[in-house]
Amino acid sequence: MIEALMNYEFLQNAVFSGMIIGIIAPLLGVFIVVRRLSLIADALSHVTLAGIAGSLYLSQTFSALALLNPIYLGIVASVGGSMLIERLRRLYKHYEELAIPIIMSGGLGISAIFISLASGFNTDLMSYLFGSVSAVSRQDFAVIAAIAIIVFIFLSIFFKELFVLSFDEEYAKASGLPAKWIHLLFMIVVALVIAASMRIVGILLVSSLMTLPVAAAMRLARGFKEAILYSIIFGELSVVIGLVSAFYLNLAPGGTIVVTSIVILLIVILAKKLFVQFSAKGV
Amino acid sequence: MTKTIIELKNVSFQYDYTQVLKNISFRVEEGDFLALLGPNGSGKSTLLKLILGLLKPMSGEIELFGKSAGNFKNREMIGYVSQKSNAFNSGFPATVQEVVKSGLTKKTGLLKRLPKDREERISSALKAVGMEQFAKRNIGQLSGGQQQRVFIARALVAEPKLLILDEPTVGIDHENVQAFYDMLAKLNEEQNITMILVTHDVDTVSNRISHVACLNQTIHFHGYKNDFDAISQDELDAWYGHAVRKIH
Numbered sequence: 001m002i003e004a005l006m007n008y009e010f011l012q013n014a015v016f017s018g019m020i021i022g023i024i025a026p027l028l029g030v031f032i033v034v035r036r037l038s039l040i041a042d043a044l045s046h047v048t049l050a051g052i053a054g055s056l057y058l059s060q061t062f063s064a065l066a067l068l069n070p071i072y073l074g075i076v077a078s079v080g081g082s083m084l085i086e087r088l089r090r091l092y093k094h095y096e097e098l099a100i101p102i103i104m105s106g107g108l109g110i111s112a113i114f115i116s117l118a119s120g121f122n123t124d125l126m127s128y129l130f131g132s133v134s135a136v137s138r139q140d141f142a143v144i145a146a147i148a149i150i151v152f153i154f155l156s157i158f159f160k161e162l163f164v165l166s167f168d169e170e171y172a173k174a175s176g177l178p179a180k181w182i183h184l185l186f187m188i189v190v191a192l193v194i195a196a197s198m199r200i201v202g203i204l205l206v207s208s209l210m211t212l213p214v215a216a217a218m219r220l221a222r223g224f225k226e227a228i229l230y231s232i233i234f235g236e237l238s239v240v241i242g243l244v245s246a247f248y249l250n251l252a253p254g255g256t257i258v259v260t261s262i263v264i265l266l267i268v269i270l271a272k273k274l275f276v277q278f279s280a281k282g283v
Numbered sequence: 284m285t286k287t288i289i290e291l292k293n294v295s296f297q298y299d300y301t302q303v304l305k306n307i308s309f310r311v312e313e314g315d316f317l318a319l320l321g322p323n324g325s326g327k328s329t330l331l332k333l334i335l336g337l338l339k340p341m342s343g344e345i346e347l348f349g350k351s352a353g354n355f356k357n358r359e360m361i362g363y364v365s366q367k368s369n370a371f372n373s374g375f376p377a378t379v380q381e382v383v384k385s386g387l388t389k390k391t392g393l394l395k396r397l398p399k400d401r402e403e404r405i406s407s408a409l410k411a412v413g414m415e416q417f418a419k420r421n422i423g424q425l426s427g428g429q430q431q432r433v434f435i436a437r438a439l440v441a442e443p444k445l446l447i448l449d450e451p452t453v454g455i456d457h458e459n460v461q462a463f464y465d466m467l468a469k470l471n472e473e474q475n476i477t478m479i480l481v482t483h484d485v486d487t488v489s490n491r492i493s494h495v496a497c498l499n500q501t502i503h504f505h506g507y508k509n510d511f512d513a514i515s516q517d518e519l520d521a522w523y524g525h526a527v528r529k530i531h
Contacts, residue, residue, distance in 0.1 A: 167371055171365065
């Protein structure tokens with residue numbers, strides 16, 4: 001694969017994009033999981049699909065838009081969806097989770113309409129649903145790299161504020177942090193990362209890369225920084241192993257990446273259990 | 284002359300159509316240790332939220348450190364410790380040290396790095412609450428009383444002038460409650476931190492406080508603890524509409 005990586009641009013795009021996503025998705029994922037927003041990532045990925053399907057339909061229908069990269073409309077839909085979720089969460093204060101099925105089904109519904117309007121982008125669509133090793137363009141890679149830079153800038157400014165907000169929202173508000181604005185910015189950055197990740201892992205599996213490595217990390221970590229470090233290690237491992245096996249076995253990388261991260265999760269759960277039993281006996 | 288830390292003038296508040304607080308006026312001076320007593324639904328938590336700036340009064344005025352609450356920017360001067368039960372989810376991956384460090388966030392401000400002496404500040408805050416040996420432990424592994432001490436340390440690390448505690452001993456074993464109040468009294472005396480404490484443990488807290496305020500929609504009594512002791516039981520019952528235990 002190393003030789004192929006040197007020779008084929010498409011493979012370089014996929015591997016480098018994958019490695020970036022393997023860092024930023026679990027990095028934001030830690031905040032998503034501890035703030036109990038895991039399902040929101042899922043809802044947003046379905047909204048992203050609506051943007052992708054809409055874009056594919058537009059390119060098919062209007063020849064002027066034939067070269068439009070679907071990632072742009074995907075980003076627009078995802079960011080728009082994140083703001084809508086926030087509106088709905090505030091509207092249904094006591095049933096915040098209601099926003100998730102509303103946005104999720106809305107996203108899928110719109111996607112279904114665009115998909116049936118334009119018959120014939122099946123292969124393309126499959127690569128967006130489950131990821132692809134071969135379909136990542138230079139342009140996609142550039143967009144993903146730009147989003148990674150935005151994530152790092154955002155976190156370097158708001159890391160300590162996000163920690164307070166995640167740990168104890170009431171305390172954050174009482175100490176006068178602009179909780180609402182920080183949360184809104186956070187949701188927008190999450191939407192961007194979802195749009196970036198879907199090229200590699202696919203829309204249906206994006207949220208898994210944000211949650212599974214974190215789930216494994218939380219079994220091991222005592223502190224927050226540790227949780228972030230382990231999440232990134234597990235995320236990166238999943239992406240690399242997943243991409244390599246997808247390349248050799250000719251499978252959708254979304255599938256191999258997610259299965260790898262589930263295997264990692266199971267190993268961690270088992271190892272922790274054995275360790276606890278072993279040390280209990282030792283005492 | 285002592286400094287006025289909090290002053291409320293004719294403050295009223297209502298949720299939708301329910302009047303919660305009516306014409307509340309009182310003053311808290313520097314160094315006071317005030318116990319705020321009142322039955323459930325008397326508006327204690329609402330009053331704290333007004334002081335913390337989480338809610339705005341419908342009418343009346345609140346002054347904090349001599350400034351109108353609306354314009355008061357130095358929120359880090361006020362430390363807040365809520366009931367443990369609704370404060371955080373216990374599976375959160377954070378060490379005691381990380382939790383205490385988060386108390387410096389507001390004081391430091393956006394775009395700025397935490398101060399260089401943060402490690403010393405964190406360890407001295409943990410020392411003040413007797414938790415220094417737990418710095419590296421996961422917060423979820425501690426007992427309720429220990430967690431509550433960590434939250435006090437989180438408030439102390441920003442060097443507050445006023446500490447507001449909303450039923451901090453809910454969910455703490457009875458034998459640890461005494462030690463917890465001893466620690467608060469020590470902070471009040473040694474660091475001259477003004478305290479407002481909402482509590483039901485009237486018996487336990489009675490020999491540590493300086494002032495008492497009785498709240499049920501409106502302030503029925505506010506004054507020195509000794510004057511409060513002189514109030515007859517019948518009078519108290521009339522304020523609250525039912526029998527309450529008195530401090531002895």
